[in-house]
Amino acid sequence: MRILKDLFERNRMWAERLKRSDPDFFSKLARQQSPEYLWIGCSDSRVPANEIVDMLPGAIFVHRNIANVVNHSDLNCLSVIQYAVEVLRVKHIIVCGHYGCGGIRAAMEEMDHGLIDNWLQSVREIYRRHQDRIDLLGDEQERINLLCELNVAAQAANVCRSTVVQRAWRSGQPLAVHGWIYDIRDGILKDLDVCVTNPDEISRLLGI
Numbered sequence: 001m002r003i004l005k006d007l008f009e010r011n012r013m014w015a016e017r018l019k020r021s022d023p024d025f026f027s028k029l030a031r032q033q034s035p036e037y038l039w040i041g042c043s044d045s046r047v048p049a050n051e052i053v054d055m056l057p058g059a060i061f062v063h064r065n066i067a068n069v070v071n072h073s074d075l076n077c078l079s080v081i082q083y084a085v086e087v088l089r090v091k092h093i094i095v096c097g098h099y100g101c102g103g104i105r106a107a108m109e110e111m112d113h114g115l116i117d118n119w120l121q122s123v124r125e126i127y128r129r130h131q132d133r134i135d136l137l138g139d140e141q142e143r144i145n146l147l148c149e150l151n152v153a154a155q156a157a158n159v160c161r162s163t164v165v166q167r168a169w170r171s172g173q174p175l176a177v178h179g180w181i182y183d184i185r186d187g188i189l190k191d192l193d194v195c196v197t198n199p200d201e202i203s204r205l206l207g208i
């Protein structure tokens with residue numbers, strides 16, 4: 001109960017498996033990390049960044065929070081973006097939402113969810129901005145899923161407008177911001193056709 005033995009056993013077997021396929025795997029990683037991707041995703045346990053794109057440790061720098069929100073006052077998220085862009089010099093920032101997101105559902109509901117309602121304020125604003133279009137859909141799941149997509153685009157726009165990304169683009173650093181959505185029902189990623197590589201392309205973000 002106190003030591004979660006099962007997880008330590010799994011960890012040892014996992015590390016051994018990786019070492020069998022590449023004996024230097026951990027010693028190489030210990031010297032440096034040079035991921036090409038920053039992943040900003042939802043905390044949902046069904047949406048683990050590395051597994052979804054079948055990549056090993058060292059390949060993706062990851063930030064996750066409820067409903068993959070990028071707020072310009074969130075020091076945690078902004079620090080991750082700054083370190084990824086300025087120190088690791090990632091080439092791609094991926095904002096990845098997922099259909100059926102509980103955070104997005106909560107942002108659409110009138111009821112009181114406690115503290116989380118504060119976190120979801122910016123999602124609620126996106127809902128208000130697009131409410132006419134969203135409420136036209138008869139099915140609740142479809143309404144949630146449309147807001148899941150619109151939220152990805154809006155949060156990707158927030159990444160693009162961040163001072164760190166703006167500065168990187170001004171200095172000519174190659175950096176692309178992508179908006180993707182993951183379907184927990186079949187494990188498949190969908191590109192929302194959101195790819196911004198310079199400030200002039202921000203308007204391409206759908207629904208913004």
Ligand code: CO
Nearest residue numbers: 042044101102
């Ligand atoms: Co979610």
